Amino acid sequence: MTRYLLDVVENRSIGEYERAGGYQGLGKALSMEPGQVIEEVKKSGLRGRGGAGFPTGMKWMFAAGDPKSPKYIACNADEGEPGTFKDKAILDENPHLLIEGMAIAGHALKAELGYIYLRGEYLKEKDILETAISQARASGYLGENIMGSGKRFDVHVHLGAGAYICGEETALIDSLEGKRGQPRLKPPFPVNSGLWGSPTIVNNVETLANLPFIVREGAGRYVRIGDPGCPGNKLFPVSGHVERPGVYELPMGTTLREIIYEHAGGIKNGKTLKAVIPGGISAPVLPPGLIDCPMDFVSVQKQGSMLGSGGVMVFDEDTCIVRVAHRALEFFERESCGKCTPCREGTGWLRGILERIETRQGREGDIRLLEDVSKNITGNTFCPLGDGAAAAVLGFLMHFREEFAEHIKNGCPFGPDDLNPYHYNPVQP
Amino acid sequence: MKNSFGPGALALLNEIKTKYPTGRAAIMPALYVAQEEFGWLMPEALEAVADCLELPEMTVRSTATFYSMYRHRKAGRNVIRICTNVSCMVLGARTLKGVLEGLYGVAPGGVSPDGRFSLEIADCIGACGSGPAMLVNDDLHTGLDAKKIIEVLENYK
Numbered sequence: 001m002t003r004y005l006l007d008v009v010e011n012r013s014i015g016e017y018e019r020a021g022g023y024q025g026l027g028k029a030l031s032m033e034p035g036q037v038i039e040e041v042k043k044s045g046l047r048g049r050g051g052a053g054f055p056t057g058m059k060w061m062f063a064a065g066d067p068k069s070p071k072y073i074a075c076n077a078d079e080g081e082p083g084t085f086k087d088k089a090i091l092d093e094n095p096h097l098l099i100e101g102m103a104i105a106g107h108a109l110k111a112e113l114g115y116i117y118l119r120g121e122y123l124k125e126k127d128i129l130e131t132a133i134s135q136a137r138a139s140g141y142l143g144e145n146i147m148g149s150g151k152r153f154d155v156h157v158h159l160g161a162g163a164y165i166c167g168e169e170t171a172l173i174d175s176l177e178g179k180r181g182q183p184r185l186k187p188p189f190p191v192n193s194g195l196w197g198s199p200t201i202v203n204n205v206e207t208l209a210n211l212p213f214i215v216r217e218g219a220g221r222y223v224r225i226g227d228p229g230c231p232g233n234k235l236f237p238v239s240g241h242v243e244r245p246g247v248y249e250l251p252m253g254t255t256l257r258e259i260i261y262e263h264a265g266g267i268k269n270g271k272t273l274k275a276v277i278p279g280g281i282s283a284p285v286l287p288p289g290l291i292d293c294p295m296d297f298v299s300v301q302k303q304g305s306m307l308g309s310g311g312v313m314v315f316d317e318d319t320c321i322v323r324v325a326h327r328a329l330e331f332f333e334r335e336s337c338g339k340c341t342p343c344r345e346g347t348g349w350l351r352g353i354l355e356r357i358e359t360r361q362g363r364e365g366d367i368r369l370l371e372d373v374s375k376n377i378t379g380n381t382f383c384p385l386g387d388g389a390a391a392a393v394l395g396f397l398m399h400f401r402e403e404f405a406e407h408i409k410n411g412c413p414f415g416p417d418d419l420n421p422y423h424y425n426p427v428q429p
Numbered sequence: 430m431k432n433s434f435g436p437g438a439l440a441l442l443n444e445i446k447t448k449y450p451t452g453r454a455a456i457m458p459a460l461y462v463a464q465e466e467f468g469w470l471m472p473e474a475l476e477a478v479a480d481c482l483e484l485p486e487m488t489v490r491s492t493a494t495f496y497s498m499y500r501h502r503k504a505g506r507n508v509i510r511i512c513t514n515v516s517c518m519v520l521g522a523r524t525l526k527g528v529l530e531g532l533y534g535v536a537p538g539g540v541s542p543d544g545r546f547s548l549e550i551a552d553c554i555g556a557c558g559s560g561p562a563m564l565v566n567d568d569l570h571t572g573l574d575a576k577k578i579i580e581v582l583e584n585y586k
Contacts, residue, residue, distance in 0.1 A: 082514040082553040120498045121510075121554045123567045156448040161457060161496030164552065178449075178456035180495035196450060239516035239557035246558050281515060311557070313516055327515050331552050337495075 002225060004213040005206065005233055006249045008093050012128060014135040017096040023141055025212035029104045030149040037108040038064055041211070043219035045231045050076055050167070050204030051280070051308045052384075053230070053297040059201055063109055063191040066199040073105045073114035074195065074202045076172060080119055080164040081280035082331060083311035086235035087205035089247040091118075091125040094209070095132035099155060101208030103141060104215055106153035109201060113154055117172050120161045129157050164335035168383045169202040171337065182339045183383035206235055227253030230296040234307075238264040240314035241271065253299070256291040259312055271316040275399070279308025281328050282388025284395020285321075305395060320414040321400040322407050325393060326354040332389035343386030346377040350393055362408035370397060370404075433477050438466045442481050452482040456492045460499055469500040497549075505540040505547035507585040510564040514553040517560035521574065525561055526550070528575050533582075545586065 009016045017023070029037050042057030063071060075098065079087040090098060102114045118126055133155055136142040144152050158176055165171045166181040173194050175181035194200025210232055214222045223231045234252045236259050239245050243265030250259065256278060260266065267273050273288045278295065284305040286293070293303050300307045315324065329351035338344045350373055353366055374390035381387060397404060406413060434442065445458045459478045460470065467474040470493055479486040493499050500508075509529065513522045526537065526548075535541040535548045556562035559571035563578070570581050 079555055080553060083516055083557050084553075085555040085557050088555045119555070120496070121551070121564060123564075124569065158448075159458065159461065161460070162498035162551075163496050175457070176454060177451070178453040178492055180492060237558060239560065240519055277515075313557070315519060319519055324515055324519070327513070327518050331514055334552060 001233075001251060003233070003249050005097065005209055005235060006089055006093055006247065009096070012093070012095060012132065014096060014132070014139055017094070018139075021216060022096055022212070023100055023139075023147075025214075025216035026100050026103050026107075026141060027147055029107050029215045030147055030151065034064070034108050034110055037104065037215065040219050041108070041214060044210075044214045044222045045219075045229075046207065046210055046214060046222075047230055047297060048204055049206035049210070049234065049310075051081070051282075051306075053307065056203065056207055059191060059203075060105070060108055062189070063199040063201045066192050068192075068197075068199055069110070070113065070198055071109045071111040072195045072198055072200040073102055073109060073111050074169075074172065074176065074190075074200055075102055075114065075116040075208055076167060076169065076202050076204045077116050077118040077122070077125075078160050078167040078172060079122075079205070079309075080167050080335075081282065081309045081311060082328075083239055083277060083280045083313040084237055084309040085239075086237045086247050086310065088122060088125060089235065089237070090205055090209050091122065091128060095125075095128050096136065097209045097212060098129075098205055099132055099136050099142065101211040102155055103136075103146065103153050104211045105201065105203065105208060107149075107151060109199075112152045114156075115176055115195075116155060116157045117166065117176060118157055118159055119166075120159055126157055126159060133157070163337075164331075165337045165383070165385060168385065171383065172202060173200065180337075182337045183385075185382060226251040227294065227296045227299075229298055234295065234310050236263075236295065236310045236312055238312045238314065240312075241268045241316035241319070242266065242314045243268055250295075253294040253296045255294050256286070256312065259295065260291065260314055264312075264314070267314065267316050269316075271318065273314065274317045274319055275315045275321060275324075277311075277313040277315075279306050280311035281313070281331065282306075282384070282392055283308040283311075284391050285399055286395075287399045304398065306391075318414065320358075320412060321396055321403050322354060322358045322412065323414070325396045326351065326358050328392050329354055329389060332385065332392075336385060336389075340380075340382050340386070342377045342380040343382075343389070346373050346386060347389050349373050350389065354393075357404060357407045358412055360407075360411035362404075364408065366408055367397060367401065367404050434462075434466055434481065438462050439481075446482070452484055453488065455482055456484070456489055457496075460489070460493055464500060469503050503540070505535070505544055507545060507566055508547045508549065508564075509535075509582075510549045510551040510554065512551045512554045512556065512560065512562050514551075514557075516553075516557035517562060520560050522561035524575060525563075525573055525578050528578060532579065546582070 046056040047053040166175045170184035171181040333347040377386045377390040463474040533541045562571045
């Protein structure tokens with residue numbers, strides 16, 4: 001198979017990257033009209049790799065069609081979805097791929113400035129990116145007159161400060177403007193009114209990293225990789241109870257079974273699979289019976305979950321699902337930005353109910369209450385954070401309802417979670 | 430106690446300002462500079478940022494209080510941010526929290542009595558493939574267990 005994302009470049013040097021065909025895509029893009037580049041990306045069928053899977057070419061077309069200028073390119077490197085560490089792999093191993101992708105986007109959108117919104121925890125990656133940006137400037141791939149084309153494009157790194165919500169594109173824009181990172185009501189969409197009111201495209205690291213290959217090799221070749229409906233390779237970060245956790249670059253549409261058992265080496269210590277979250281913590285859990293599902297945007301949705309970030313989280317037979325659900329909701333409650341009521345209040349309610357179920361204080365009717373609160377969050381929030389929290393809870397209930405009922409009736413049947421305080425102070429019935 | 434930026438920090442701030450079309454957009458990087466310079470975001474630090482960017486102090490404070498990585502009280506000499514989110518949790522991250530509590534007397538959100546460590550619970554630090562994981566200051570440490578975490582922390586005095 002062709003690998004073009006994690007094709008490890010020795011020492012991350014720009015020379016090695018060039019020898020492997022690096023920056024040829026940018027050269028080719030600069031020889032084309034901006035409109036032709038957008039057309040090529042549309043033909044490639046590339047869908048955004050940040051989670052939502054929106055067609056990239058279409059997003060670009062909307063921004064290009066807006067008469068306002070200047071236009072901005074914002075790279076979403078605020079990789080905060082628990083279970084996701086794929087963008088980090090690109091930044092660690094192949095930072096020039098992202099810079100080249102951003103420069104291609106800059107040309108296509110006639111933008112002269114781009115920002116990489118990098119999550120605050122990725123300090124090593126900040127150094128790597130800043131070194132790579134300096135190298136690219138020195139070699140004429142960024143700055144004034146890039147590759148002798150007369151075009152100008154530059155990139156800055158903007159470090160986040162520990163807010164998951166800033167991965168949502170309008171919150172990211174507010175955060176880049178120096179504000180509290182709270183999502184905006186849409187429309188207007190960033191493609192029309194983004195950074196400082198200008199048309200802005202917000203693309204994920206992995207999305208932008210697909211561009212050099214698409215432009216260099218052509219959309220015709222790209223569409224033959226992966227699934228015809230969702231072409232290209234996808235990065236799958238695999239974590240949890242597997243023998244070989246890590247990031248795997250595989251064609252879109254590879255099955256969950258193949259990812260877990262062939263690439264990640266199967267379940268750790270010879271145990272059996274109990275559950276898998278296919279796309280980061282916001283994606284509803286799947287039971288072992290559904291792991292023949294191909295990992296692409298359409299197929300995973302058909303199984304009631306979503307491809308999301310592609311972050312595969314694997315749980316063995318000894319995992320307490322209630323505990324996983326509770327920890328997930330602790331996260332959502334903490335990271336809810338507080339702007340809208342259903343999410344701010346709902347995530348706290350869900351966490352509280354799950355906590356009492358796990359600590360043997362569950363009440364009859366709690367399962368229905370969880371469902372009720374979840375359904376009242378769904379569709380009633382500014383952004384997908386609340387929806388993700390609700391969908392996660394509903395997924396756990398759909399496939400592991402019995403386990404929740406058992407907890408309510410007899411308490412948690414799993415051993416103490418080391419120092420999980422709930423097991424040290426169990427409330428006696 | 431210092432109440433303004435030194436020359437090195439001012440040079441850095443001037444460079445930061447050139448990256449954005451508005452002063453307000455420079456708040457987040459400027460807050461990192463202030464945190465480094467003052468140790469934590471005491472009122473004087475927020476005022477210094479506001480002065481430097483010619484913004485109302487309230488605008489700076491509004492941003493500073495939204496993000497978890499900005500510190501609003503004195504931290505220990507070393508800041509530990511340990512992940513206990515799901516992927517790290519199922520590999521035993523909660524044990525480690527207990528180890529730190531027992532060994533150094535530091536609870537989440539607090540500082541050890543000797544001022545050596547601050548402990549914060551992080552919600553995923555992008556090291557799920559090699560968990561349990563923690564950041565100590567700017568350094569990432571992975572594949573932790575009770576023995577390894579003690580060994581690692583010996584290097585931070």
